[in-house]
Amino acid sequence: MSYRERLTVDPARIRSHLQSFARIGYQPGGRMARLAFTQDDLRARQLLLHMMSQIGLFTRIDEFGNVFGRLPASGDAASRPPVLIGSHLDTVYDGGRFDGSLGVVAALEAVTLIAENGVELERPVEVVSFACEESSRFGRGTLGSGIVAGAWEPEEIMELQDRDGQRLGKALQRIGLEPEDVGRARRSPGDYAAFLEIHIEQGRVLEESENQVGVVDAIAAPSRFRLTIAGQADHSGATPMNLRRDALTGAAEIILAVERFASDAPDVVGTVGVIQAEPGAINIVPGRVVFTIDIRGTSSDQKRQVVENVMEAIHETARRRDLETSIETLGEEEPVQLDSGLIELLESCCEDRAIPYLRMPSGAGHDAMQMARICPSAMLLVPSRRGISHNPEEWTELEDLVAGVQAYSDATLRLATQS
Amino acid sequence: MSYRERLTVDPARIRSHLQSFARIGYQPGGRMARLAFTQDDLRARQLLLHMMSQIGLFTRIDEFGNVFGRLPASGDAASRPPVLIGSHLDTVYDGGRFDGSLGVVAALEAVTLIAENGVELERPVEVVSFACEESSRFGRGTLGSGIVAGAWEPEEIMELQDRDGQRLGKALQRIGLEPEDVGRARRSPGDYAAFLEIHIEQGRVLEESENQVGVVDAIAAPSRFRLTIAGQADHSGATPMNLRRDALTGAAEIILAVERFASDAPDVVGTVGVIQAEPGAINIVPGRVVFTIDIRGTSSDQKRQVVENVMEAIHETARRRDLETSIETLGEEEPVQLDSGLIELLESCCEDRAIPYLRMPSGAGHDAMQMARICPSAMLLVPSRRGISHNPEEWTELEDLVAGVQAYSDATLRLATQS
Numbered sequence: 038m039s040y041r042e043r044l045t046v047d048p049a050r051i052r053s054h055l056q057s058f059a060r061i062g063y064q065p066g067g068r069m070a071r072l073a074f075t076q077d078d079l080r081a082r083q084l085l086l087h088m089m090s091q092i093g094l095f096t097r098i099d100e101f102g103n104v105f106g107r108l109p110a111s112g113d114a115a116s117r118p119p120v121l122i123g124s125h126l127d128t129v130y131d132g133g134r135f136d137g138s139l140g141v142v143a144a145l146e147a148v149t150l151i152a153e154n155g156v157e158l159e160r161p162v163e164v165v166s167f168a169c170e171e172s173s174r175f176g177r178g179t180l181g182s183g184i185v186a187g188a189w190e191p192e193e194i195m196e197l198q199d200r201d202g203q204r205l206g207k208a209l210q211r212i213g214l215e216p217e218d219v220g221r222a223r224r225s226p227g228d229y230a231a232f233l234e235i236h237i238e239q240g241r242v243l244e245e246s247e248n249q250v251g252v253v254d255a256i257a258a259p260s261r262f263r264l265t266i267a268g269q270a271d272h273s274g275a276t277p278m279n280l281r282r283d284a285l286t287g288a289a290e291i292i293l294a295v296e297r298f299a300s301d302a303p304d305v306v307g308t309v310g311v312i313q314a315e316p317g318a319i320n321i322v323p324g325r326v327v328f329t330i331d332i333r334g335t336s337s338d339q340k341r342q343v344v345e346n347v348m349e350a351i352h353e354t355a356r357r358r359d360l361e362t363s364i365e366t367l368g369e370e371e372p373v374q375l376d377s378g379l380i381e382l383l384e385s386c387c388e389d390r391a392i393p394y395l396r397m398p399s400g401a402g403h404d405a406m407q408m409a410r411i412c413p414s415a416m417l418l419v420p421s422r423r424g425i426s427h428n429p430e431e432w433t434e435l436e437d438l439v440a441g442v443q444a445y446s447d448a449t450l451r452l453a454t455q456s
Numbered sequence: 457m458s459y460r461e462r463l464t465v466d467p468a469r470i471r472s473h474l475q476s477f478a479r480i481g482y483q484p485g486g487r488m489a490r491l492a493f494t495q496d497d498l499r500a501r502q503l504l505l506h507m508m509s510q511i512g513l514f515t516r517i518d519e520f521g522n523v524f525g526r527l528p529a530s531g532d533a534a535s536r537p538p539v540l541i542g543s544h545l546d547t548v549y550d551g552g553r554f555d556g557s558l559g560v561v562a563a564l565e566a567v568t569l570i571a572e573n574g575v576e577l578e579r580p581v582e583v584v585s586f587a588c589e590e591s592s593r594f595g596r597g598t599l600g601s602g603i604v605a606g607a608w609e610p611e612e613i614m615e616l617q618d619r620d621g622q623r624l625g626k627a628l629q630r631i632g633l634e635p636e637d638v639g640r641a642r643r644s645p646g647d648y649a650a651f652l653e654i655h656i657e658q659g660r661v662l663e664e665s666e667n668q669v670g671v672v673d674a675i676a677a678p679s680r681f682r683l684t685i686a687g688q689a690d691h692s693g694a695t696p697m698n699l700r701r702d703a704l705t706g707a708a709e710i711i712l713a714v715e716r717f718a719s720d721a722p723d724v725v726g727t728v729g730v731i732q733a734e735p736g737a738i739n740i741v742p743g744r745v746v747f748t749i750d751i752r753g754t755s756s757d758q759k760r761q762v763v764e765n766v767m768e769a770i771h772e773t774a775r776r777r778d779l780e781t782s783i784e785t786l787g788e789e790e791p792v793q794l795d796s797g798l799i800e801l802l803e804s805c806c807e808d809r810a811i812p813y814l815r816m817p818s819g820a821g822h823d824a825m826q827m828a829r830i831c832p833s834a835m836l837l838v839p840s841r842r843g844i845s846h847n848p849e850e851w852t853e854l855e856d857l858v859a860g861v862q863a864y865s866d867a868t869l870r871l872a873t874q875s
Binding site for chain 1: 678752
């Protein structure tokens with residue numbers, strides 16, 4: 038059997054669907070924002086439900102607001118665990134047109150091809166748009182997929198607050214959902230045959246290696262810290278160098294240590310993205326510096342070692358420079374290995390279409406990271422121009438989108454039709 | 457003739473005047489801020505004008521907002537160049553109660569003693585509070601004295617901006633002064649017989665050597681720069697270490713180079729006091745960092761060498777890390793040697809009162825540094841407990857304040873009465 042000729046993705050439809058979503062939340066000046074559970078997010082889900090109906094999917098919104106659309110199978114196959122495909126539609130404050138939306142549009146494309154061609158399914162295919170994947174509104178991401186996969190305690194999640202102090206529980210009530218029912222959205226191992234997601238890379242690895250597709254083997258998890266260094270604020274002119282307790286020169290040593298230790302570990306990255314020096318005047322030796330450390334890796338062992346090395350460097354610097362430090366842990370997550378069978382399937386789909394691909398880790402977190410807790414999961418990435426994401430300048434060339442969605446659709450078809 | 461018995465300073469009055477100023481700009485939690493030309497700065501000047509009137513001085517506010525109060529002389533003496541005494545009332549963001557205020561209070565004390573005792577003057581005595589001595593608001597210091605002494609181009613100074621982007625010219629307009637008239641505040645060599653200033657040390661040299669007074673022989677001058685480093689903002693998870701152009705790790709190297717080169721030169725200090733990283737998110741590699749560099753020394757040669765070394769380090773780091781840098785010179789001043797005649801006078805005043813003193817350089821810049829351009833100028837310093845200044849914990853013991861103000865008043869009296 039080969040549906041291959043008939044199941045060729047339609048570039049015009051992919052582009053048109055992406056544009057339809059990009060218009061929702063669009064703001065003057067080219068900016069776009071669809072924060073989770075805001076009116077624009079709801080508009081995007083409304084459009085998704087409409088598109089799902091057009092394809093003939095059976096739609097369902099679960100207790101956390103995750104949107105599902107099922108293409109059913111017949112006979113015995115109807116009751117088998119479905120293949121789940123999708124991503125998310127919410128964005129960051131200043132979002133792009135691909136982060137999240139591409140994964141939903143690709144899932145719609147795959148299921149459209151299967152439906153249009155009357156493919157005989159061995160199991161249902163379900164399209165999902167997980168709610169609140171971005172951490173921008175409530176400070177924590179992959180909430181919808183984490184609820185489904187049992188990663189979060191619903192009671193705890195309901196207490197998260199946005200910038201304006203609104204609780205997530207309240208935001209759900211405002212769209213007619215009951216916070217106390219959220220736990221019912223949880224699914225168990227065995228409920229899904231597989232989860233497949235496609236997403237933009239948000240980095241430059243594919244662009245620089247000239248590949249069209251990345252097959253993700255592992256998703257890096259961040260360990261995040263907020264470090265406060267206290268020294269003594271002194272007059273910059275009247276305080277000899279040997280009498281200083283400069284919090285910023287101490288911080289500079291630690292920033293370079295984060296870079297050095299992360300560079301030495303092949304599968305780890307380390308970043309200081311936020312820094313504040315106080316009192317912050319040109320003629321005052323900084324007495325206090327606060328900065329964040331974000332260390333990620335696909336290898337638990339390497340990440341743990343880098344975190345240990347950085348902590349030791351912090352204490353050594355503090356001792357030598359007579360500084361005080363306090364370290365607050367903001368998050369400590371484990372890397373996720375994706376399913377090897379699915380990785381091979383995705384690679385074979387790329388090979389069949391002669392699509393240049395690279396097996397690679399994902400440095401960014403995604404819904405697939407949560408779904409891997411309860412079913413075999415895998416991910417494809419497509420290039421991001423200049424690595425830009427979470428920004429209106431986010432861009433992926435149509436031919437790369439098409440290559441990625443094609444491999445993704447082929448893999449979905451194979452999973453849905455193999456007995 | 458000896459006014460010495462009668463011209464003994466009044467410790468209670470000195471303390472009371474210092475407290476009156478310290479209350480202006482006081483904030484809950486013990487902090488105090490009177491940034492140049494802010495409402496609290498204006499309140500402090502208002503109080504000064506009131507105090508001057510009480511003493512019977514003729515007050516005047518010049519075109520830059522410098523506040524003068526003149527004790528006139530009679531007959532021929534009335535038209536002779538006056539002795540100018542004073543300092544400043546503006547503070548840094550988190551200021552102390554002595555930096556600046558002490559010099560104004562001491563000048564009021566000296567002129568009060570002279571007025572109360574009906575001393576026959578050979579020339580007028582003028583008290584001054586220079587505007588905007590601190591660089592905290594507009595990024596450059598000694599503006600008021602520099603305008604009077606002709607150190608700054610008024611047009612250029614008017615364009616300086618504060619944190620909120622407000623131009624200095626606009627700040628002047630808001631208090632009723634015309635930016636285009638500022639040049640008229642300039643005075644010429646010969647307009648003043650001398651300038652005397654007393655200030656807290658802001659370092660630990662007097663405390664450690666157990667002297668009550670420092671007689672300043674030279675003032676270290678700062679070279680100040682604002683450095684912008686541009687790399688590329690990238691997703692912290694999705695960008696491998698070797699593909700990064702991290703502006704903050706580049707900045708960290710330069711911060712440590714400033715410290716290292718300044719430490720190697722005996723008469724130089726170097727400081728990075730302000731740093732800003734953009735976009736400033738925990739999960740984004742900083743694409744742009746802006747920070748200040750402040751290098752000071754009493755030796756021109758050593759300072760020049762340190763500046764050269766730092767510039768070379770900046771270029772080397774930028775080259776190696778593929779970063780772009782732009783360096784803005786905020787100020788480039790030469791160390792100032794003070795007047796040897798006045799230094800001897802101040803030393804003799806200390807000796808007459810058996811006050812233990814030390815001849816020493818000042819690492820901090822002061823208004824006297826500017827006034828030395830147009831008249832013989834000199835300075836006294838009093839100890840700062842633990843060297844702390846620009847901080848609410850700034851402290852000088854009353855007996856040291858009294859010793860310093862006594863020597864300062866004696867010197868003022870001698871200058872005002874010698875023909």
